[in-house]
Amino acid sequence: MKKTLLILTFAGLLLAAPACPPGRAASWSGVDETVIEKFAEKAGRTAREPFINTDQGDLLLFVFLVAGIVGGFIGGYNFRVLFPPRRGVGDEKHV
Amino acid sequence: MNGIWTKRRNVIRWAAAVAATAGTLIALPAQAFAMHISEGILPAFWAVLWYAVAIPFVALGLRELQRRSVEFPYFKPLVGLVGAAVFLISCMPIPVPTAGTCSHPAGTGLAAILIGPGLTVVVASIALTLQALFLAHGGLTTLGANIVSMGVAGAYVGYGAYWIIRRLGLPWVMAAFLAGLLSDWATYAMTSVELAAALHGGGSFSGMFSLILIAFVPTQLPLGIFEGILCVGALKFVRSRKPELLRMAAAGGAA
Numbered sequence: 001m002k003k004t005l006l007i008l009t010f011a012g013l014l015l016a017a018p019a020c021p022p023g024r025a026a027s028w029s030g031v032d033e034t035v036i037e038k039f040a041e042k043a044g045r046t047a048r049e050p051f052i053n054t055d056q057g058d059l060l061l062f063v064f065l066v067a068g069i070v071g072g073f074i075g076g077y078n079f080r081v082l083f084p085p086r087r088g089v090g091d092e093k094h095v
Numbered sequence: 096m097n098g099i100w101t102k103r104r105n106v107i108r109w110a111a112a113v114a115a116t117a118g119t120l121i122a123l124p125a126q127a128f129a130m131h132i133s134e135g136i137l138p139a140f141w142a143v144l145w146y147a148v149a150i151p152f153v154a155l156g157l158r159e160l161q162r163r164s165v166e167f168p169y170f171k172p173l174v175g176l177v178g179a180a181v182f183l184i185s186c187m188p189i190p191v192p193t194a195g196t197c198s199h200p201a202g203t204g205l206a207a208i209l210i211g212p213g214l215t216v217v218v219a220s221i222a223l224t225l226q227a228l229f230l231a232h233g234g235l236t237t238l239g240a241n242i243v244s245m246g247v248a249g250a251y252v253g254y255g256a257y258w259i260i261r262r263l264g265l266p267w268v269m270a271a272f273l274a275g276l277l278s279d280w281a282t283y284a285m286t287s288v289e290l291a292a293a294l295h296g297g298g299s300f301s302g303m304f305s306l307i308l309i310a311f312v313p314t315q316l317p318l319g320i321f322e323g324i325l326c327v328g329a330l331k332f333v334r335s336r337k338p339e340l341l342r343m344a345a346a347g348g349a350a
Binding site: 004027028029030031032034035036037038039040042043045046047048049050051052053054055060063064067068071072074075077078079081082083 | 131132133134135136137138169172173175176178179180182183186188190194195196197198225227228229230231234235286290293294295296303306307310311314315328336337340
């Protein structure tokens with residue numbers, strides 16, 4: 001527990017300690033925008049709309065939510081198969 | 096009586112898990128902050144070339160899945176768990192205050208240790224295809240390039256780092272940390288190669304490559320360290336809860 005806290009604190013400090021470079025506001029854009037698309041535009045290539053464009057209003061939020069639930073369920077189901085819960089006080093067979 | 100309490104406890108656990116998942120996902124921003132190469136960025140020649148590079152690796156991984164599923168009974172659930180983890184990790188944007196931008200880890204270093212690099216390419220390909228189709232994350236024309244950078248480069252570098260460090264007799268913590276760190280950095284180095292190769296035009300390839308790689312540094316330097324820590328934490332959990340999974344993984348993974 002202590003070790004986990006230490007690791008999490010270290011990771012938090014690492015990510016949060018130094019401020020954003022001076023004179024530049026944090027945009028929180030992805031590196032696809034800040035790096036990939038920037039260099040591509042300079043070279044005359046621009047990103048096209050996806051074939052199935054879910055980036056419209058709150059639709060993307062919905063799709064992310066569904067993807068997370070499905071992914072979380074698959075991960076959770078397999079996790080339970082691989083790491084069954086430990087028997088503890090109060091369990092049927094223990095009593 | 097005890098049975099009723101056990102059932103109630105299970106229902107509460109399920110409800111808490113669903114609420115936690117939903118809460119986490121609702122907190123995600125509406126815009127997809129991706130690191131993958133977006134649709135239409137690569138010219139047709141390069142898009143086809145990266146598909147041609149990726150396909151043999153995917154085929155190799157599929158053959159390995161068939162073989163190892165027969166050998167080990169718990170292998171399919173392990174691949175399912177690792178696949179879901181790679182999918183979720185690789186579409187989870189993490190804000191990096193040092194750069195004021197967002198990016199995400201890939202999870203391919205950890206996956207390669209657990210299920211081997213061949214199968215990591217397969218799970219990464221599935222994750223990237225779903226993201227390109229439904230999450231406006233990456234693209235179908237750039238799917239080959241994204242598989243090569245995240246799947247192939249990330250998995251094989253992470254696996255290689257872990258394998259070499261363990262063979263040198265160094266501690267597993269160091270091996271896991273460097274596997275996570277280097278797999279993340281290798282992914283971005285490969286993305287830089289792909290972009291520089293396609294976009295350098297009349298200029299120098301190495302000049303363009305260096306510029307793109309340097310642009311990735313403020314975001315990916317801390318995120319790579321984070322991925323290394325993530326890899327150590329996950330492997331520590333597996334080692335303490337079910338070490339036999341690592342013995343099974345050793346047949347095709349590096350653990």
